[in-house]
Structures are given as structure tokens and as C-alpha cells.
Amino acid sequence: MIQIEHLHKTYRSGFLMKPKLALKDVSLHVESGQIYGFIGPNGAGKSTTIKVLTGLLNFDSGKVLVNGISPRDVKSRRFIGYSPEQPYFYDYLTGRELLQFYGKLVGLEGNLLNERITWALQLLHADKDWIDRRLRSYSKGMMQRVGIAQAILGKPKLLILDEPMSGLDPMGRRDVREAILELNRDGVTIFYSSHLLSDVESISHRVAMIVDGRIVREGTVDEITDSCGIEYHVRTRTAIPAKDLPEGVALAGHPQEVICADDAARDRLLRYCLDNGIAVEKMDHKRPSLEDILTEEIARADA
Amino acid sequence: MQTLKHIGIIALNTFRESIRDKILYNIGLLAVGLALFSIVLGEWSVFDRAYVIKSTTLSVMSLSGLLISIFVGISLVQKEIQRRTVLTLLSKPISRATFIVGKYLGLLAVVAVHLALLTCIYYSILFLTNSEPTVSLLTAIYLIFWELAVVIAVALLFSSFSSTILSALFTLGVYFAGHLSNQLLEQIRFASRMGEMGDTSTALLEKLAVVIHAVFPGLYRYNVTSYVVHGLALPDMYLFWNTVYAIGYVGVFLAIASWWFSRRDFL
Numbered sequence: 001m002i003q004i005e006h007l008h009k010t011y012r013s014g015f016l017m018k019p020k021l022a023l024k025d026v027s028l029h030v031e032s033g034q035i036y037g038f039i040g041p042n043g044a045g046k047s048t049t050i051k052v053l054t055g056l057l058n059f060d061s062g063k064v065l066v067n068g069i070s071p072r073d074v075k076s077r078r079f080i081g082y083s084p085e086q087p088y089f090y091d092y093l094t095g096r097e098l099l100q101f102y103g104k105l106v107g108l109e110g111n112l113l114n115e116r117i118t119w120a121l122q123l124l125h126a127d128k129d130w131i132d133r134r135l136r137s138y139s140k141g142m143m144q145r146v147g148i149a150q151a152i153l154g155k156p157k158l159l160i161l162d163e164p165m166s167g168l169d170p171m172g173r174r175d176v177r178e179a180i181l182e183l184n185r186d187g188v189t190i191f192y193s194s195h196l197l198s199d200v201e202s203i204s205h206r207v208a209m210i211v212d213g214r215i216v217r218e219g220t221v222d223e224i225t226d227s228c229g230i231e232y233h234v235r236t237r238t239a240i241p242a243k244d245l246p247e248g249v250a251l252a253g254h255p256q257e258v259i260c261a262d263d264a265a266r267d268r269l270l271r272y273c274l275d276n277g278i279a280v281e282k283m284d285h286k287r288p289s290l291e292d293i294l295t296e297e298i299a300r301a302d303a
Numbered sequence: 304m305q306t307l308k309h310i311g312i313i314a315l316n317t318f319r320e321s322i323r324d325k326i327l328y329n330i331g332l333l334a335v336g337l338a339l340f341s342i343v344l345g346e347w348s349v350f351d352r353a354y355v356i357k358s359t360t361l362s363v364m365s366l367s368g369l370l371i372s373i374f375v376g377i378s379l380v381q382k383e384i385q386r387r388t389v390l391t392l393l394s395k396p397i398s399r400a401t402f403i404v405g406k407y408l409g410l411l412a413v414v415a416v417h418l419a420l421l422t423c424i425y426y427s428i429l430f431l432t433n434s435e436p437t438v439s440l441l442t443a444i445y446l447i448f449w450e451l452a453v454v455i456a457v458a459l460l461f462s463s464f465s466s467t468i469l470s471a472l473f474t475l476g477v478y479f480a481g482h483l484s485n486q487l488l489e490q491i492r493f494a495s496r497m498g499e500m501g502d503t504s505t506a507l508l509e510k511l512a513v514v515i516h517a518v519f520p521g522l523y524r525y526n527v528t529s530y531v532v533h534g535l536a537l538p539d540m541y542l543f544w545n546t547v548y549a550i551g552y553v554g555v556f557l558a559i560a561s562w563w564f565s566r567r568d569f570l
Contacts, residue, residue: 078396080394082394083391
């Protein structure tokens with residue numbers, strides 16, 4: 001559904017048009033029917049990538065195809081629904097008028113348009129009184145729901161959402177999450193960026209992590225977290241002197257608790273305990289979360 | 304077919320947006336006030352009352368239309384970019400040229416409605432003051448409409464790549480150049496015939512005036528107030544050829560605006 005290969009994008013700003021490389025050799029493949037999470041810190045290139053996909057930004061080099069068509073071609077947008085980060089709309093319209101406007105732009109009219117609006121609002125739990133109020137009175141959460149509703153009106157094959165959960169309360173987040181899952185069950189491919197990594201972990205089939213314009217990790221959540229290895233937290237009945245700790249084993253803060261960086265370190269520690277008659281009280285394995293990995297990648301990029 | 308439909312939808316939305324703009328009402332009220340004031344001017348003037356009312360009201364129509372075309376025209380595209388509504392709009396299956404043409408037609412419709420309302424007021428004033436409300440006056444209003452059609456296209460062109468203030472200044476510049484280019488050329492040729500300037504400077508200035516005359520739209524063609532007020536006939540096919548001329552310029556300006564706009568990045 002989405003094919004990005006060796007994508008480069010430079011922004012030029014200021015009087016001297018100083019270049020800044022925003023995307024550096026980005027490559028991504030999103031298969032049909034997937035929910036694809038796109039994560040990274042602010043300014044990493046998430047929105048830039050999304051805007052290239054929707055034809056809002058030109059790019060320097062590389063290959064970008066959406067459903068086999070270049071985003072430079074208007075036809076590619078027939079299959080796309082897009083909701084930008086912090087969506088802004090014509091505030092002199094009501095929510096319903098706005099949806100009618102966008103619905104007509106994707107070729108809907110008459111009863112079909114009204115039915116589709118009702119469906120979209122119900123899916124997002126936005127079929128409330130406020131939908132007939134002017135948009136200038138809307139909260140951020142209401143705006144976000146209307147933004148997603150306008151994106152799905154045309155029943156797109158690919159739904160691109162830039163930070164769809166931002167500005168939503170926990171109920172709103174749950175509603176959007178459920179809407180994403182339901183649309184996906186109906187066969188819609190979803191490509192979305194988010195800061196809320198717990199949501200990304202729970203609903204994404206695959207995830208790409210972008211830091212400083214480069215894709216640093218890509219795969220399923222399990223593949224990404226497994227690739228970083230598993231830590232073992234071991235608690236012994238008596239403390240092990242710091243100088244005697246085997247390689248790859250470090251104190252965890254508590255005198256009787258140590259952390260083994262990987263399987264080999266765990267084996268070295270267990271061997272040490274057996275040799276020295278130290279009883280192991282408890283051992284837990286802990287896989288790093290996406291947040292841990294992202295934090296580590298950001299630190300690496302900063303360094 | 305689909306493109307025409309999209310243009311219509313965007314034009315309708317632009318019309319709806321513009322008629323809710325406070326600037327429009329301020330300019331409209333000012334125009335109505337000035338048109339009514341033309342009655343007083345007619346009474347005070349040493350000239351023929353009907354002449355004063357007709358020429359003043361036509362000038363008011365032209366000026367108020369110009370203000371709407373420039374002030375609403377330059378903000379049409381900029382507002383979409385600044386408020387970031389352009390992001391959602393251009394992610395739909397519409398080309399950037401469709402967007403530009405839709406915006407243009409929406410504002411043109413606003414100007415048409417503005418002129419239509421003022422025409423009603425204009426004729427009411429002429430009837431009430433018994434000032435010979437002839438049908439030929441519509442010719443002048445028709446040409447004002449096409450003049451404004453060109454000005455809106457200029458405003459859209461500049462606003463597709465520059466800031467609001469610069470766009471307003473550039474558009475005003477084109478407006479004045481378009482009105483004065485003919486006079487400038489005639490004056491230079493006159494001075495040249497009278498031998499008031501040296502040969503080199505005359506040739507250089509004349510070339511410059513010819514370039515200005517050729518490049519800028521000749522908006523002076525659309526001011527026929529003196530003809531219609533005095534009941535003089537316009538040359539044959541004047542309306543037709545000047546309509547074609549305006550459409551040609553509008554086409555070129557919108558094509559450049561669309562080309563430029565399609566190269567823009569929207570952050």
C-alpha cells in the first residue's frame with residue numbers, strides 16, 4: 001500500500017535559504033491491511049513523511065508510491081483519507097456542514113453523503129448535539145474527532161492519521177483506538193503517527209521508529225523489543241560485592257538486586273551464585289518497552 | 304467533469320467564507336453611503352446633476368469593487384495556509400489548479416453580487432432623482448466587472464507566493480500601471496514629437512513605456528464612464544474584444560498562480 005525507498009527531503013529556511021535535511025534515506029513498506037505505527041520524538045520527520053505521502057510536500061529524491069501511484073499525482077489521493085496533526089477547519093461552518101463540504105469533495109452527494117456522515121460520526125462517538133454547532137466553539141478533542149470523521153467519509157483504502165490521539169481525553173483515546181481497529185477489520189490500511197507509545201504497542205501490526213530524519217528501527221513490536229535483548233532482574237538472599245559481579249551484571253540500586261544485560265550475563269551470574277553458595281530468591285525477565293528503546297535511540301542521536 | 308464539480312464546491316465555500324467577512328460589509332456600507340452622497344454632490348455641483356450622479360456612482364462601484372478584490376483576494380489563499388485548512392483540502396483528490404480556480408471564482412461571484420446590489424441602488428437613485436436611468440449605463444458596469452475579474456486574478460497570483468502586505472502593494476501597483484500605461488506611452492510620444500527630450504533618452508523611455516504597456520493589463524480600457532454618461536457610442540465589438548482580453552489575462556495569471564502554488568510545500 002505504501003512504498004517509500006531512499007526518501008530524502010530538505011527544508012530551506014531563512015534569508016540565506018539554509019538547508020536542513022529533514023528526511024535522510026527513509027525507506028518503509030506498508031502492506032495492505034496493516035495498522036502501521038510511526039513513532040519518534042518531535043521534529044524527527046514523522047509529519048514530513050506523512051505530508052510527502054499526501055502530496056503536501058515535494059521531496060528531493062527517492063521513490064514514494066501510494067497504492068502504486070506517486071503522491072505527486074492527484075489520483076493517488078482518491079484512495080487516501082488524511083487527518084493532520086491538530087486539525088484546523090473553517091470555523092464559520094458547523095461540524096456537519098464541514099463534513100458535507102469534504103464529503104462532496106470525495107464524490108459523495110445526497111442520501112449517500114448523509115448516510116456516510118452518520119456512519120462516521122457514530123464510529124467516532126461524535127453523533128452528539130455539538131456537531132451542529134459552529135466549529136469555533138469546539139474543544140481540541142471535538143476537532144480531532146471531526147478531523148478523523150472527514151478523513152474516513154470517502155471509505156479510503158489507506159487512512160493516514162497524524163497524531164490522532166493528541167488532545168483527547170482517555171475516553172476519546174479509547175474511542176479513536178476502537179475506531180481504528182474497526183476500520184482495519186473492514187480492510188482499511190492505517191498509517192499513523194503517535195507520541196502515545198502504549199497505544200502504538202497495543203494496536204500496531206508493525207512499527208517504524210524515526211529519529212533525526214532516519215528510520216532507526218522497523219518491525220513488529222516484538223521484533224523491535226526482542227532485537228534489544230532481554231534484561232534479567234535477579235534478587236539474591238545475600239548481597240554480592242560490586243567488585244565480584246560478573247561481566248554484564250550491574251547493581252540495580254538495591255544491595256541484593258542485580259541486572260543482567262543479556263542471557264550470557266545471566267548464565268555467568270547463576271554460575272557465580274552456585275560456585276559461591278549464594279541463594280537466588282527471585283528472577284524476572286524484562287523486555288525493554290518501545291519507550292525505553294526510543295529514549296535510547298534519541299540519546300544515541302544526540303550524542 | 305469531476306474537476307468542474309470540485310471547482311464549484313470550492314467556489315461555493317469561498318463565496319460563503321467571503322460573505323461572512325466583516326471587511327466586505329464595511330466596504331459595502333461605504334459604497335452605499337457614497338452612492339447616496341452622490342445625490343448631494345449632484346445638487347451642489349455646478350455641472351449637470353445627472354452627469355455628477357452617474358459618474359460618481361460608477362466610480363464608487365469601481366473603487367469599492369477594487370477594495371474587495373484586493374483586500375479579500377489577497378487573504379483568500381494566505382488565510383488557508385495560515386489557518387492550515389489547506390492541509391486537509393489539498394489531501395483530497397483535487398489539484399492545486401482546481402483550488403486556485405475555485406477560490407478565484409468564489410471571489411468573482413462575491414464581486415458580481417456586490418456589483419449587482421450596487422446596480423440596483425444605482426438605478427433606484429437615478430429613478431428617484433429623475434436622472435435619465437438609461438440601459439447603456441450597464442455597459443460601464445459590465446466592463447467594471449471584467450476589470451475587477453483581472454484584478455482578482457492578479458491578487459490571487461501574488462498571494463500564491465508572497466505575504467499579504469506585499470501582495471496588496473503589488474496588486475495596487477499592477478492596477479495603477481494598468482490604468483496609466485496608455486497615458487504614459489502617449490505622453491512620452493508627445494514629448495518626443497515636441498522635441499522636449501534628447502534622442503537617446505526618448506528612445507529608451509519609449510521602449511520602457513511600450514514594455515509596460517504590453518506587459519501590464521490595459522485596465523484603462525475598462526473605464527468607459529465618460530462615454531456612457533454622455534451617451535456616446537462605443538466602438539463596434541468593444542465589449543466583446545475587451546471581454547476576450549480580460550479572459551486572456553485572467554487565464555494567464557491563474558495559470559502562473561497554479562504553477563507556482565503547485566511547487567509550494569505546506570508545512
